[in-house]
Amino acid sequence: MGLRYSVFIDSDHHKGATFGCAYCKTHLSSSTLVISKDYRGKTGDAYLMDQVVNIIQGKKVHRQMITGRYLVSDIMCHQCGHCVGWKYHKSDVKNQKYKEGKYILEVALIAQCK
Template identity: 45%
Template sequence: MGLRYSIYIENPLSSPSSSYKSINDPLFHSQHRSQKNVSFITYGCRHCKTHLSSSFQIISRDYRGRTGTAYLMNKVVNVVEGKVEQRRMLTGDYLVCDILCHWCKRNVGWKYLQSSNDDQQYKEGKFILELKNICKCT
C-alpha cells in the first residue's frame, strides 16, 4: 500500500520511528513539544483518513460551520483551496475559500482570506475544520 499523504503528521512527543515524511517545522507543533502530559491527536479526512492537522493547531473549539461544530485551526496540510467567494457570517463578511482534501477532494472546511471587520482580522489565513468532515487518526 502506497503512502497517500503529501505530509504525514507524527506525534512530536514520541520518538520518530516512521519512514514517512513528517512535519519538522517547529511552528507546526508550537510550544506543546516540551509538555509531557499533553494529548496529541492527528485529525484527518473522515472519508479517506488523509492527515489534515493536529490538536496542537487548534486555536478555538467554539466555532460553527455549515454542518455543526467546527474548530478554528492555525495550520492545515494536504488540502486544496477551492474558489474564492464572499460569505456573510454571524461575525461579519469574509472573503473565504473552501478547503478540500487533496486525496479525495471532499470538503473539510474553509480558509479565511480577508475580513471586512478590523476586530476579526485575526482569522485571516486561519482555517475552519468541520467536525462532521474530519476524524481522529491513529
C-alpha cells in the same frame, strides 16, 4: 494522474491528536494547532486552526457569516476531494482580522487518526 504526496503528521512526536479527512483519513492537522473549538460550520461544530496540510483551496468568494463578511475559500482533502472546511483570507470587520490566514475544520468532516 498518480497518487498525491501527503504530509504525515506523526502523533508519537507531539502531544496532540492527529486530525484527518473523515472519508479517506489523509492527515490534515494536529490538535495542538487548534486556536478555538467555539466555532460553527455548515455541518455543526468546527475548530479554528492555525495550520492545515494536504488540502486544495477552492475559489475565493465573499461569504456573509454571523460575525461579518469574509473573503473565504473552501478547503478540500487533496486525496479524495471532500470538503473539510474553509480558509479565511480577508475580513471586512476590524475586530475579526485575527481570523485572516486561519482555517476552519468542521468536526463532522474530520476524524481522529492513529
